[in-house]
Structures are given as C-alpha cells and as structure tokens.
Amino acid sequence: MKNLSKEIVERIENISRPVKIMHVCGSHEHTIMQHGIRSLIPKEVEIVAGPGCPVCCVPSIEVDECLYLARKGVTIATFGDMLRVPGTTGTLADAKAEGADVRIVYGINNAVEIAEKIDNDVVFMAAGFETTAPTTAAEIVAGLPKNLSILSCHRLIPPALKFLIESGEVNLNALIEPGHVSTIIGTEPYELFSKKYGIPQVVAGFNPFDILIAIYMILKQMDEGKAVVQNEYKRAVREEGNIKAQKLMDEVFYIKDKEWRGFPEIPNSTYEIKDEFADSNARERFDIKVEQGEKVPTGCICGPILRGIARPEQCKLFRKECNPMNPIGACMVSKEGTCNIAFRYGSGL
Structure with missing residues (x-):
C-alpha cells in the first residue's frame, strides 16, 4: 500500500494544476488531516472542507426548539455531539445542568426504548444527512410509541452543493463526494454539477488511498478535458444507491427550503415529516415558540x-x-x- 500511495502521489504531481477541490464529509477531513494528505500533494492542488458535519450544520433555531421543549419538561433524546451545539439561548448541556431531562442516544431505536419505559413525552432530535434519515423514516413507518415524536433536523447534501456552486463564493473547481451519503442516494444526484457547471466529481471512500485516488481521478479528468461523476467507492456505492432507503424517505418526508448554520435559506435542502405522519412530528404536536435568529459568538467564523x-x-x-x-x-x-x-x-x- 505504501508503494501504491507513493505511485499515486507521483502521478498527481505529474498532472497537477491549480485547482480547488471541495469535499463535504467529516470523515474525509479526518483522513486528510490525520494522514497529512495536504502535505503530500502539490500546494497548487487545494483541498477545502465544506459542510460535511451534520451536527455542525444544525442552525441555532433548531437547537432553540429543543431547548424550549426541554425547559417545558419534555424528555429530549439526542446524539452526544448535539449536547454542546449552541443555540441562541444556550445549549442542551446547559438545559441538562438546569435539571431538564436530556438523554444521549446512539440512534432513534434508543429513543424508542426510552419512550417505552417512561410516561413522559419524549422528542428525538433527528440530526443527520441522507445517511441517517432512512432510520428515522423506518421507525415512523413502523409506528412510534404514542409519547414519542421527532424533531426532524435532517439535511440534504446535493442542494447545499448547488448553493455553494451557484454562489461563486468558494470558486471551487471539483468535488470529492461523500461515501456514506452516496451509499443511500447513489451517484445520479451529482450529475447536474458536471453537466451544467462542468465540475469533475469523484465519490470516494475513507482511507488515505481512497482520497489520493480520488484526487488523481479528478486531475486526470481535468487533464483530459472531462467533467463527469466517477465512483471510486464502488465497493459500497451503487449508481442507483439504496432504493429501499430512498422509498422510505419519500414515503415519510417532504423536502422544504430551510437555513443551515452559517448559510442563508437553501432551497429544497431539508426533510420535514409529511402530514400523514403528523402525530410523529414534534413541531405539529407541540406549540413550539421560538424566534428566528442566528446568534454568532463574537469572533467565531x-x-x-x-x-x-x-x-x-x-x-x-x-x-x-x-x-x-x-x-x-x-x-x-x-x-x-x-x-x-x-x-x-x-x-x-
């Protein structure tokens, strides 16, 4: 593997050119930083991190919705990472310290287990991209306990990418697409970016060799004057994605415009629960009263x-x-x- 990596780095050097490649995956950034990949490739090949962390993308107002419920006595079940994400009136960790019933779970199945054991109303804060949305949908279709509802904070990656491309703010030339998300949605949703905007793309896995291969594949496309979607992660990602998961999401959710943290409103970028499942929707079940707004700590970028x-x-x-x-x-x-x-x-x- 070491010799193969060295060979790929040499190939990258031979066809390198000034290019800005964006990825949108926390796991990709982790691999890139842990293994010093930016130091292995020519400086003119710039790798930038986009909105690849689903917890980070949850805006203050959605944290505030959970804080409102927690402070009204509702039991909140959420991922551990969500505990310290700031809202405008504090964090869920603050609410827990104040005496609110805020519980860390590893998935919606744990929230179901909690609801089955207590009499109190329980709300699961469902953060995540297309990767985790099918599990939320599956539990809703199966039927939630009567005292459990969902605050959907699920977000869709392709609309965010479209927003970034069209804004011109990043001036990106190519994309490394996320492996986990792509196992669900496949490669077709990315086609527009190559066909309409001329952007080379590669769906990549998560080890250092995957990343280096993806960079080489992008540079090779550019060297040949191509702009297509290639799948480096064929061992997990199919062109059509996971059809069963997609059908579940289509059954339960509709897509709406909504803001992300650090972004204005992005068209067609979030999942909300359909009216047919209104009993499962915490926003429909509770009269949540929070004001729109994004509090940015002084100096935070x-x-x-x-x-x-x-x-x-x-x-x-x-x-x-x-x-x-x-x-x-x-x-x-x-x-x-x-x-x-x-x-x-x-x-x-």
Missing part, C-alpha cells in the same frame, strides 16, 4: 468554515478560547467538525 472559504487556523478564537473542552462554535463540538479535527491533528502536515 464557523459560517465561513462551513462554506469552505476559511480554515480554523484563521479564527482568532481557535486553540485559545475555543477548544474541544470549551467549544464556542459548532465546528469545534463534533469530532466530524472541521475545527475539532484541526485542533486534534494540528496543521495536518
């Missing part, structure tokens, strides 16, 4: 980092006031967050 136009090292709070023990911005909270990864692996060299 999570927004530009999520949009791929800044790196953590450019933030004046990074490694100082903001660190994993005291995360000020959402990008420092989760181990999939760009700032958290940069903190743990330094420059990635």
